[in-house]
Amino acid sequence: MTSEITAITMPKWGLTMTEGTVVGWLKQEGQSVAAGEELLEIETTKITNVMEAPASGILRRIVAAPGATLPVGGLLALAAPESVSEGELDTFISAFAVPEPTAETTADAEAAKPRELDAAGLRLRYLALGEGDSVPALLLHGFGADLNTWMFTQPALAEGRQVIALDLPGHGGSTKQIDHADPASLADTIGHALDALGIKRTHLIGHSMGGGIAISFALRQPERVATLSLIASASLGAEINGAFIEGFVRAARRREATEVLNLLVHDPGLVSRTMVEDVLRYKRLDGVPAVLARIAEAWFPTGGQRIVLRDAVASLKSPVQIIWGREDRIIPVAHAEELAAGIPVHIFEQTGHLPHMEKSGEVNRLINRLIQNQA
Template structure:
């Protein structure tokens, strides 16, 4: 796991250890990492964001320094887990920021707990369409656990990690994310981590692609500010899903960052921190109204009228 200058703290909730970083002061930001990652994926942006916000970046169950039990690894289960962590920390409301699989958890959190969600920021998020990298679909196949056990034997793993990190330094669009992929691959040496990731992926992906989608609930974002950030060169989840988000939630703000892959917060950390800071500064936090929520549910989805807002930073 990459080193981090941020102090990792621990809480035991429902008998399972939860690791997290909490720094800064001000309105709360909850940062949720992607599949196979941990809180260190946010390392390049935490300090900038902590100048204005209280930043909470947990290791989701089954990831990083958190416990990896045989447990509920559904999107809803993760949303419950971060709610309980926030409750113990005494934080009532957050702007929730989710990357990749963490974006799916962020959307589920906002859906389950609108009274605790002020805004949503989705970063190269899952849950917006079926397409996903074949490498992620492969995790659902029989024999993945055993094959990865062989692929992560010391000599093979060291060679693979070194090769991917060397390729990541090449100025090619297809190699943008290989350094991060190498860290994920290295984490698979832990059988408990492999088992947890397999359970996570099987809950949201099958051989056809992503199962869980926000399409049928996106209209609920009418009551909640949403920002979508994507790297133009994403090879894990295609950038066209950013346009899907804009179509599903026409009041959302969409930023597509050039020369960036699946980890725009790591490729361009200062730009990412600026996008988040500006989004929070220029939007009013959602105020939960049971009556309004009831009316939205009754009315259901209404197709957008007119063009959607799609922003690209030069």
């Protein structure tokens, strides 16, 4: 009967996660749960996130109580039909072992390491997950971020397709030496990166400034863009929180950085000390403050956005969708609302500038749906 029992285990979010702590359960034992429903909150050293039910069923047994810390793959709970007896659940739990690394999982782990490519002379770091014949997807992060911003997004899109997350020039593990920081140049760099990866056509997902780059790219090389998902995107209106941009460029210490990063999210509890430390470690590297100041000058001079492509977006042939958080304190949600006439717009309540992290499950579903409708 054990085949009817589904083990719900600790997920792996991002490159460095090795364990997670159960914050609390959002469902109780005995409740039936639909696939995709919010099941529990898990805290890692970097972030707290909601885990959704991987499949539909009855939550029969919660194994990991709030406060428990488990390795990735550790047993959180069991789902099973009512016909399965309590004894069978006990037997399953006592027999459960966190899977040992096998040749296959080791190969997977190796494939899940970031690599580098040469985009017409610019060294860029990228992470590729998944494989398949479908059109690949490309994730473009925002100003000051890196590919880790997609820790909840990338694995969810990587079913049957390759999904690439790129560190933009000046960011993450990519080169900090760049000659041009304007949207058109960065869009051309995306084209070169796709060439280097041998990708002709892609589903583009861009967040914030990455959205602005995605729009510029779609306008310059429309034939290469299968779909376009824009999350709290730049280039859709003239306003942006100039204090955030300036504060992010300036912040050198934990206190300032924490204040600035808290502007990104609706619930400040989401921003962990490790997340702040990661940003500071990036910002301390020689050349980073200068390159950020340059990019900020090219994109967001004097507290506004230099490039607004709102009207051009409506003219794109590829399917486009807009995703935004109602409580976005960086780029106003009005930019999405003003587009709602011609383009599908999805606005999440109680969500800030990072819907792909704050509402990861729902945002993943929206992106997957647009991609699959197109396929």
